[in-house]
Amino acid sequence: MKTDLPSSPNGQPGPDEVPVELSSRPTVVGGKRVLGVVPGKPIAGERKVIDRDDTVMVWPHLLVRHAVAAMVTLLTVMVISVFVDAPLREVANPQNTPNPEKAPWYFAALQELLARFHPLVAGVLVPGAIMMGLVALPYIDRSNFVKPRHRKVAITTFTTFMVIWIILTLIGFMFRGPNWGWVWPWEEWHGEL
């Protein structure tokens, strides 16, 4: 709505605007008489452009996003569960050891290490060191940066261990067959979920 008050889009008078000439005739805005023009910013504060460091209300900004994430997650689970049945083999038989004997997939890397190194190393030292390393990570890595380009050592170390762990998991899960011998997953499949 047009008024005869000078104002720039952000609500404060711009430097090159002509000041209001107060005449004997009262200035009327929206049916109300204006008593005076006061210099300074509006009481309600300046309109500002929101930047990414500003805070926003969690409801609705974060919660709608979380709701979408939750629905996508549940939909994924539903679709998988409709089309893929959970495995159920023959009843447990302590007299009949299957070959290969496989741990759950998330321990496949440990099992693969056990096949290669002394049990004390693979079964105790390595998992112990991993857990200790993870717990100690924020107290070892004290650099005051969060962007990857300033944390090359930390990123490289973590990535190296993670890639080794993923490769060992895949080997133990898919590439090991009878007597823990090497198999190609597209020829023989021994992975169990």
Added chain:
Amino acid sequence: MKVMDHGTTGRGDAPPSAIEKARQTTVGKSIFRGPRRVTPRDRAAGHWASFLLHLYPVKMRRREIHFRYSWYLGVISTVLLGSLVASGVYLMFFYVPSPAQAYTNIQTIQTEVAFGQYVRNVHRWSAHLMVLAVAAHMARVFYRGAYKPPREFNWVIGVVLLLLTLLMSFTGYLLPWDQLAYWAVTVGTEMADYVPLIGEQVKEMLLGGPVVGETTLLRFYVLHVAVLPLALVGVLTIHLWRWRKDAMFDQQAEDIDED
């Protein structure tokens, strides 16, 4: 003339929405206490006073709420936990943890119980996905540098949650009492044997004997449905509480505002 509103909801003179009308009915007034919240201060107070919303911070930095910041892996893990609790409780109604009955129970669940096969599938796949989601959450937090001060200890709590998730999954793995379950747990618990001095005692305490048997099944069941879920939810509560508190503090890193 319309008054310019600074930072309020911007719907000052808009006609009342359907929800707003519903709130004004007798039933609506009995469900939603208090007035419609309009100003930011008022809305924050409403958020703070709500039982469910108080699990969240009232406000967050804008850059931290986007998908690219966290990939929402924490909330995905929590949703999967909810899916596991819901499907797990249903399965408990039809399952007895004894070698004589466990396997038959699973067969009954799959063939006779209403939606039994589907609920078992949901439980199984949610469990695997949760291990993946928790591990991915940890990796994402690392690459984001989100464990830096003042959030170091929440990372440590997260490591405990990863361990608890693995133990939940592992104890549940035995319950169907099929060949897959029996031998996976045999291999898994054999690793405990290699721990010097206490290894054998730890393994026997876990198994209730030298090999996986009747006692093992009962122990894993109790751990799986009572001890570990309570521990997991308890630790998760602390994790989320600290996350909410930390949302109010800036990380102290020098390059946090760079692009």
